[in-house]
Amino acid sequence: MPADEAGSEARPVEGRGPLVRLLAPGGLAGTSTFRWLIGYSLVFLLITGAIVGTLFWRTNDLLTRHVLATIASEVQGLREQFRAGGATLLVRSLAERSRVAGPGLYYLSSPFGEKAAGNLDGLPIELAANGTSGLFHYRPPGSGESASRLAAGVSIEIPGKYILVVGRDIEDQRSFAEDARRTFLIGLGLIGLLGLGGGVLASRRLLRRIDGMSAASRLIMAGDLTGRVPVSGAGDELDRLASSLNLMLARIEELMAGLREVSDNIAHDLKTPINRLRNRAEQALRDGGGVVEYRAALEGSIEEADDLMRTFNALLSIARLEAGAARDNLGLLDLTGIVRDAAELYEPLVEEAGLRLETRIGDTIMVQADRQLITQAIANLIENAIKYGGGPDIGRAAGVGSPSSTQATGGKVTVTLRRESEAAILTVADRGPGIPLEDRERALKRFVRLESSRTRPGSGLGLSLVAAVVRLHGGSVRLEDNGPGLRVTIALPLASP
Amino acid sequence: MRVLVIEDDNDTAHFLRKALRESGHAADVASDGAMGLEMARAGSYGVLVIDRMLPHRDGLSVIEVLRTAGDRTPVLILSALGDVDDRVKGLKAGGDDYLTKPFAYSELLARIEALARRNEPQERATVYVVGDLSLDRLSHKVSRGGEAIVLQPREFRLLEYLMKHAGQVVTRTMLLEHVWDYHFDPQTNVIDVHVSRLRGKIDKGFAEPLLHTVRGAGYMLRQGPG
Numbered sequence: 001m002p003a004d005e006a007g008s009e010a011r012p013v014e015g016r017g018p019l020v021r022l023l024a025p026g027g028l029a030g031t032s033t034f035r036w037l038i039g040y041s042l043v044f045l046l047i048t049g050a051i052v053g054t055l056f057w058r059t060n061d062l063l064t065r066h067v068l069a070t071i072a073s074e075v076q077g078l079r080e081q082f083r084a085g086g087a088t089l090l091v092r093s094l095a096e097r098s099r100v101a102g103p104g105l106y107y108l109s110s111p112f113g114e115k116a117a118g119n120l121d122g123l124p125i126e127l128a129a130n131g132t133s134g135l136f137h138y139r140p141p142g143s144g145e146s147a148s149r150l151a152a153g154v155s156i157e158i159p160g161k162y163i164l165v166v167g168r169d170i171e172d173q174r175s176f177a178e179d180a181r182r183t184f185l186i187g188l189g190l191i192g193l194l195g196l197g198g199g200v201l202a203s204r205r206l207l208r209r210i211d212g213m214s215a216a217s218r219l220i221m222a223g224d225l226t227g228r229v230p231v232s233g234a235g236d237e238l239d240r241l242a243s244s245l246n247l248m249l250a251r252i253e254e255l256m257a258g259l260r261e262v263s264d265n266i267a268h269d270l271k272t273p274i275n276r277l278r279n280r281a282e283q284a285l286r287d288g289g290g291v292v293e294y295r296a297a298l299e300g301s302i303e304e305a306d307d308l309m310r311t312f313n314a315l316l317s318i319a320r321l322e323a324g325a326a327r328d329n330l331g332l333l334d335l336t337g338i339v340r341d342a343a344e345l346y347e348p349l350v351e352e353a354g355l356r357l358e359t360r361i362g363d364t365i366m367v368q369a370d371r372q373l374i375t376q377a378i379a380n381l382i383e384n385a386i387k388y389g390g391g392p393d394i395g396r397a398a399g400v401g402s403p404s405s406t407q408a409t410g411g412k413v414t415v416t417l418r419r420e421s422e423a424a425i426l427t428v429a430d431r432g433p434g435i436p437l438e439d440r441e442r443a444l445k446r447f448v449r450l451e452s453s454r455t456r457p458g459s460g461l462g463l464s465l466v467a468a469v470v471r472l473h474g475g476s477v478r479l480e481d482n483g484p485g486l487r488v489t490i491a492l493p494l495a496s497p
Numbered sequence: 498m499r500v501l502v503i504e505d506d507n508d509t510a511h512f513l514r515k516a517l518r519e520s521g522h523a524a525d526v527a528s529d530g531a532m533g534l535e536m537a538r539a540g541s542y543g544v545l546v547i548d549r550m551l552p553h554r555d556g557l558s559v560i561e562v563l564r565t566a567g568d569r570t571p572v573l574i575l576s577a578l579g580d581v582d583d584r585v586k587g588l589k590a591g592g593d594d595y596l597t598k599p600f601a602y603s604e605l606l607a608r609i610e611a612l613a614r615r616n617e618p619q620e621r622a623t624v625y626v627v628g629d630l631s632l633d634r635l636s637h638k639v640s641r642g643g644e645a646i647v648l649q650p651r652e653f654r655l656l657e658y659l660m661k662h663a664g665q666v667v668t669r670t671m672l673l674e675h676v677w678d679y680h681f682d683p684q685t686n687v688i689d690v691h692v693s694r695l696r697g698k699i700d701k702g703f704a705e706p707l708l709h710t711v712r713g714a715g716y717m718l719r720q721g722p723g
Binding site: 313329341344 | 580581582599601651677679680681682683685686687690691694
């Protein structure tokens, strides 16, 4: 059935035997937890085996030596009896001892090879040779062939060609040792099984959590950026990992949202002037007219193209700054010199606009900076201040700002630079209408042009560029109310001495 | 003057050839780096205009080969890459000036002419003289018609640059680059205000103006009708 086969191909792990499932790639046997537990169990088994084995061997040895000592002392006793009373006393003593039920085993063969006394049926084959000692098997009197028992003993010659065998039954000791060994082995087996079972359980639990994380990341890769890795709440290292991953995902989602907003803004900022350019050309063609009209239309088109280029360049600069590549160009510079030069460049322009440029610049402040970028940021801020924070005439012409406030303060652009504990504080302030509180944060965002700036010349990306420059320098920008007007405050980290 | 344009974009190359010819210069065009290098070695050109990115041989490598061979022909690099970094790389490779695309033709022409007249004896003089205006580069004294003119340091450098390039068109960007050492595009007429202040000091009260505005291009300091 091809259909069924295809089905099982798709799910190679499920629907098969547990061992296959265990050993399949990606199965439990492949998890690190499982391997770790197997290794741990093996080591545990080895150590336990070694300890118990030694104990076992020592006990057995002790018991055997105890048996041998008993036998030796008995032999000693019997020898003395023989010496005192000859064979007769020895035979009587052996018969007496044999009558007592116990582990003692005796056999005395006469010079003719017959049994003279003892509780053994015959001379054990294992001890037939004179003077040997060792283990032997015997059958207790009145028992069947199968009931052969193990014993230890010695055979010695007694003067007069008697052979005396003294032994002790060690069958009980042996079977006890055998039982102990079996119990021990079963124990070891159980420990191994439990270890394996525990390993399976633990790694399945872990595997399930990791599978959850894998599934979540697959979903996220498929495009669902809102997805998050599950956190079990146990607070263990896996949870910490999951939380870190989630923080990273949140950051990525934020960046992606930023990127989407950025491309929307770029599209808007570039499409509008392109459209204007096209409309102008089309209008000129439709209207016809003479050389003068065409010339005017073409000049207008070039202006539009230049405008478009400026916007494009500003966008590109911001994008490059955000990428951070320019960070390599930062050098140790005196910020006051940069600010003074920039102020000097713009002072005539500010005055031309009917405003006053006021500068308050302190003593040397060393920072890690790029002169071009910092100057461009200051230039943007002063240009903005001229454009929006104009004097009474400009303010009225644009229909913004209350006449009383602008007239009272008489149009002034203020540039200050001072050192605070850890930072160089640069401010550029104007007395214009300012930026409404709700727009301030947005105005600093990448590629954002406030609506009010779209109707005026320039790329309108000045503040975005300033923010990007400051971010590149590791500083921060704040837009504040200058009561009236806008005050832009830039904090740049001081160069470490 | 003969100008060699090494540029792989056909439209740009032909626009430049046509425009340069209309401005009174002879212009040849090479469409790739290898061909450009060959032509630059064979002919004698006043200025080379070299695009940064070219097929077969990169623009910077063309310049390096020429410089290694001892060719000192002034080179203007054209590039779509406008970073300060790219600029520095271009000048390090042996370029003399760097212009970012897109550019206004007037800007390109002004720079080509400035490059062509580089190292003329007049440029190295210690005293620049245009008409009755003179500027002493050592004592920093400026006078017109025998009357001393007091200039701010920056105004002095502005006038020095304009006089150094007397009779040539100088663009706003060139002024910003050479007088202020800024390499960005200001969105306002910040340079114009400085020039008009300078004009107020050197031309005001004199019958013949020396500092002229060239519409759509920049400024020119010259005596008499251009």
